[in-house]
Amino acid sequence: MNWNYLILILAATIAGGMIPMTVKRIHANFSIYLLAFTGAFLFGVIIMHLLPEVYHELGHQAGIYIVLGFFLQVFLQQLSHGMEHGHTHMPGEHQHNIAVTPLLLGLSIHAFMEGIPLGFKYDDQSALPSLMVGVAAHKIPEALTLMTVMMHAHKKRADLWRILLAFAVVTPIAAILAGWLGNRFEIVQHYLLYVVALVIGAFLHISTTIFYESGTKHHELSGRKVIAIAAGLLLAFLTLIFE
Structure with missing residues (x-):
């Protein structure tokens, strides 16, 4: 377990959550292009690193778990209202009446799931650092959206910090737990591979949703958004040099 990677994810989550708490007005295009870039990078990491790993180990069974x-x-976003992909499906005028508990529950389950692959041992030596960076990048818009919704729900500043810090530690805790159990019990390491396949499916849903939904009307792709997506994919391609 590389603690530097976990610190990076923790810091990225806190930094993303602090943006709406400290910046009075965030330009709408900032979120759009940040989402497009991070979603494309995460998508590239999945395709180039994680998919080959799980299909090599699980064969056709990998596809079953990825679909699951x-x-x-899809189910989790009914609780979290789509905040995993950096925006919410809730109408703005109703955000002060939202049920916070199911929202946080859905998002926390997702955060725990995405931490589990970080504790897995990959044959591809570049898979783990690439995934760590991808998750850290994904955490910034995710935490930004979470805290924006909490602020619209008129949460007190102390509560905002408690929510942010609690959310920030979920993914590192999942990574530590998966790594510890995997090192201690060989059977756990084996079944972690199935969980990795499940998380790949979740990441594919999130990243592809970002491409078509993030901050656009009628799901169009603007020129600048295409550039942001291309930059994210290019960065993902560059991770191959570490193999």
């Missing part, structure tokens, strides 16, 4: 993970994410 995809639709598990």
Whole structure:
């Protein structure tokens, strides 16, 4: 377990959550292009690193668990209102009446799931650092959206900090737990691979949703958004040099 990676994810989550708490007005395009870039990078990491790993180990069974993970994410976003992909499906005028508990529950389950693959041992030596960076990048818009919704729900500043810090530690805790159990019990390491396949499915749902939904009307792709997506994919391609 590389603690530097976990510190990076923790710091990225806190930094993302602090943006709406400290910046009075955030330009709408900032979120759009940040989402497009991070979603594309995460998508590239999945395709180039994680998919080959799980299909090599699980064969056709990998596809079954990836599909299950995809639709598990569909279910989870009914609780979290889509905040995993950096925006919410809730109408703005109703955000002060939202039920905070199911929202936080859905998002926390997702955060725990995405931490589990970080504790897995990959044959591809570049898979783990690439995934760590991808998750850290994903955490910034995710935490930004969470805290924006909490602020619209008129949470006190002390409560905002408690929510942010609690959310920030979920993914590192999941990574530590998965790594510890995997090192201690060989059977756990084996079944972690199935969980990784589930999380791949969830990540595919999130990243592809970002491409078409993030901050656009009628799901169009603007020129600048295409550039942001291309930059994210290019960065993902560059991770191959570490193999």
